[in-house]
Amino acid sequence: MTVKSQLPMPLRLGVWLLSLVLAGVLALWIYDLGRGLAGNAEDSDLRAQIAQLKAERDQLAKSADSTENRQTIDRVAQNQLSEQVKTLEAENARLKEDLAYFDSLLPANTGTQGITIQRLSLESASPNQLRFRLLVMQGGSGKQRFSGELQLVVTAEQGGQSVSLVYPKDRAAEADKYKIGFRHYQRLEGVLTLPEGAVAKSVEARVMERGQVRAQKSAGL
DSSP: OOOOOOOOHHHHHHHHHHHHHHHHHHHHHHHHHHHHHHHHHHHHHHHHHHHHHHHHHHHHHHHHHHHHHHHHHHHHHHHHHHHHHHHHHHHHHHHHHHHHHHHHHHHHHTTOOEEEEEEEEEEEEETTEEEEEEEEEEESOOOSOEEEEEEEEEEEEETTEEEEEEESSSHHHHTGGGEEEESSEEEEEEEEEOOTTOEEEEEEEEEEETTEEEEEEEEEO
16 A cells, blocks of 8 residues: 655745746846856957957067167268268369469479468358368479478457457467378368457468468458
């Protein structure tokens, strides 16, 4: 004989409702878990994309910097080349000018001994600086080497008065810059610094040998 236990109707209804509630909670938990996993996957993709974009941005920035640096270097090199070309052109012009002097003066002075200043040019380098250029020549065969020094006497106006300024001022400190030594010719040039407020009017160049004047030439501004 089998004895069957039958639960009361209210208790069976409660068990059934509890089962439904548990099933719903389990379903919601599985749903939220799925959303979380999907969201994590999307976040990972976004992070990867952002990292890739940052890497591309950094690469482009490096390329732009490299290009700009190359352009800067090219501009500097071009400016240096331009300055060198200007310097060479000026030197070439001076050499041509000297050759012209030689063509016209050397034949006439070949048989004449003596030191001469063939050219003296002046120009203002700044308000208190004066640039000079001159060409000193020796006639004859040029077998004897000439050694001496250059002296420049500047006539200037300062404070309403006329003053004479002699260069080099300090023979011991500036002697090397004013030494002369050649057989046929020597080109000399430099910049004289005038006292504050002095305005140069003319310059007399003197070629000295053992304290004696061997040649002299004047030029005005």
